[in-house]
């Protein structure tokens with residue numbers, strides 16, 4: 001199902017529709033490829049806005065290289081890219097129900113059955129990514145979209161890398177989702193691997209159920225609370241959900257629950273029809 005066959009794309013090939021969302025780096029538009037009528041999303045990145053010359057083109061190329069050979073129902077497809085003098089365009093799969101964080105904010109928090117189904121889909125996508133030694137590194141509601149059938153799609157691989165890796169992540173945006181091993185500065189050997197996505201999955205489940213992130217606080221306090229895995233889970237959260245969160249938000253990356261055990265956890269089994 002790779003309808004966009006030509007390898008050379010240009011803006012004239014697309015009719016541009018309504019804006020779909022605004023990221024910190026440029027906007028996204030609904031678009032239709034003129035000859036095939038294929039509907040997609042077009043993300044426009046302004047070269048001027050991206051740290052000029054700091055290898056951003058390399059970063060986009062890496063994102064495209066990583067994403068273009070990923071095919072999973074819960075990972076947003078990136079079909080290709082092109083650029084003109086001022087902008088870089090990413091040709092993306094269109095997620096019919098938009099941005100997950102908007103649904104979360106509107107509904108405040110998700111019922112346990114919905115949070116468990118989203119978690120099962122995340123675990124399936126992350127297992128697929130980790131088998132390909134890709135770490136997403138930026139799992140959070142803002143980077144998850146919802147497809148037309150309500151399925152979630154991990155998106156925005158602008159920060160993903162191949163494991164293992166000790167790249168310093170230039171911190172922009174929220175600290176909330178960062179695991180202890182990524183915020184620990186000083187020790188030069190702050191090597192981390194795909195287990196960072198397990199921590200972020202734990203933070204995500206907490207935010208699905210509680211409506212706010214577990215370590216949400218002032219930046220200094222968030223930093224300290226992450227480093228101590230200092231969080232409280234409200235007592236109205238079911239004991240199964242609490243158990244899963246506590247098995248993911250573990251300081252030692254090696255002790256975090258592996259994804260296959262996440263998929264077989266009682267909380268997931270209870271809410272997800274087998275083989276969904």
Ligand SMILES: Nc1ncnc(NCCc2cnc(NC(=O)Nc3cccc(C(F)(F)F)c3)s2)c1Br
Nearest residue numbers: 020021025028041059060093094095098155156158
């Ligand atoms: N309904 C929808 N259906 C489909 N998509 C939608 N929104 C776009 C989601 C994205 C997918 N992939 C992305 N990738 C990047 O943004 N990459 C990125 C970003 C900054 C800098 C850089 C770099 F230049 F530094 F690498 C690379 S954003 C929506 Br709303």
